[in-house]
Amino acid sequence: MATDFKSIPIIDIGPLLSKSDDPDMGSDPGVAQVVEQLDRACREAGFFYVKGHGVPDPLVKEVRSIARKFFHLPYEEKLKIKMTPEAGYRGYQRLGENITKGVPDLHEAIDCYTEIKPGRYGALGKPMEGPNQWPQYPPNYKELMEEYISLCSGMIFCPLFTFVCSSELSRKIMRGIGLALGGSPSEFEGDRAGEAFWVTRIIGYPGVPDANGDNKTDNDVGCGAHTDYGLVTLVNQDDDITALQVRNLSGEWISAPPIPGTFVCNIGDMLKIWSNGLYESTLHRVVNSNAKFRVCVAYFYEPNYDAAVEPLDFCIQKSGGVRKLGKAVYGEHLVAKVQTNFA
Numbered sequence: 001m002a003t004d005f006k007s008i009p010i011i012d013i014g015p016l017l018s019k020s021d022d023p024d025m026g027s028d029p030g031v032a033q034v035v036e037q038l039d040r041a042c043r044e045a046g047f048f049y050v051k052g053h054g055v056p057d058p059l060v061k062e063v064r065s066i067a068r069k070f071f072h073l074p075y076e077e078k079l080k081i082k083m084t085p086e087a088g089y090r091g092y093q094r095l096g097e098n099i100t101k102g103v104p105d106l107h108e109a110i111d112c113y114t115e116i117k118p119g120r121y122g123a124l125g126k127p128m129e130g131p132n133q134w135p136q137y138p139p140n141y142k143e144l145m146e147e148y149i150s151l152c153s154g155m156i157f158c159p160l161f162t163f164v165c166s167s168e169l170s171r172k173i174m175r176g177i178g179l180a181l182g183g184s185p186s187e188f189e190g191d192r193a194g195e196a197f198w199v200t201r202i203i204g205y206p207g208v209p210d211a212n213g214d215n216k217t218d219n220d221v222g223c224g225a226h227t228d229y230g231l232v233t234l235v236n237q238d239d240d241i242t243a244l245q246v247r248n249l250s251g252e253w254i255s256a257p258p259i260p261g262t263f264v265c266n267i268g269d270m271l272k273i274w275s276n277g278l279y280e281s282t283l284h285r286v287v288n289s290n291a292k293f294r295v296c297v298a299y300f301y302e303p304n305y306d307a308a309v310e311p312l313d314f315c316i317q318k319s320g321g322v323r324k325l326g327k328a329v330y331g332e333h334l335v336a337k338v339q340t341n342f343a
């Protein structure tokens, strides 16, 4: 449950990552400390910074830099990978095309998702089926993004690359969160999130024409207040612009300024349900009041596409035996959002 937090905690997850393959990780003192910090951050804010995450800094920077190059291309070039319902909602959307609570957002983006083969999830998967659309320019775009995504999640894209992925960052964070809730490290594996669906949004937010505040447009909100849909999000944001804001219990907007070497990590709707609301998916928004164009690459780690999500028994127990939330199917939740997100 969100509190009146005034800032967002920073957690060094190094000890968690190094012990995550040990089935008895919970009894390691270093892990226990991280788990305690995770529990507190998830209860108090639903947001935290992760440092010591192991994704190489040059790669983190490069994905932002290549994203910026794409957004600076002429509009006609970007339209070559236009997002459409027929393309499974994958591809480029122009400024104002994404809608949040009825209001067009001041951002442009490329959306990509785990690729779904035709028929893989029957009618449930149909709206999201299709391959991702990658730009031709800058060259390398696809390779770079796939390498980045594989480090965030642990997915391996090309069967020809036989490397063993040593990162699996999100899966390991979820092992820590399983313990933080008072369950086992493998709570979010198997048919819950053992085949985690991922979403990646590469987002560009124009700067304001005049940073003094004159000449502002009616809507200067880069992305309206929303919650994320899945388990956890990893936000890779420009390191010189503060724009992401998180709402606390009293309704104040608390900034999440960039902290070099970290990701901003936040909880999504499905983790809220599984935890019976012990951990909440906190409202957040983006306002770029800087003169500069801001880039963000958000990676969303989500349940299995067809996962049936309902409060876990031990979480209900921890809530005094009261079940606070109903059931959802993750794929249905995603499709309902995606189908109403666009103008």
Ligand SMILES: N=C(N)NCCCC[C@H](N)C(=O)O
Binding pocket: 098, 099, 100, 101, 199, 201, 223, 224, 226, 227, 228, 229, 300, 337, 341
């Ligand atoms: N995949 C995620 N989480 N995307 C977050 C985008 C939030 C804005 C969207 N229009 C909405 O209203 O949800």
Ligand SMILES: O=C(O)CCC(=O)C(=O)O
Binding pocket: 201, 203, 223, 228, 235, 237, 243, 244, 284, 285, 286, 296, 298
């Ligand atoms: O741009 C950001 O910092 C966050 C974007 C975001 O909240 C989202 O895409 O869900």
Ligand SMILES: [Fe+2]
Binding pocket: 226, 227, 228, 284
């Ligand atoms: Fe978000």
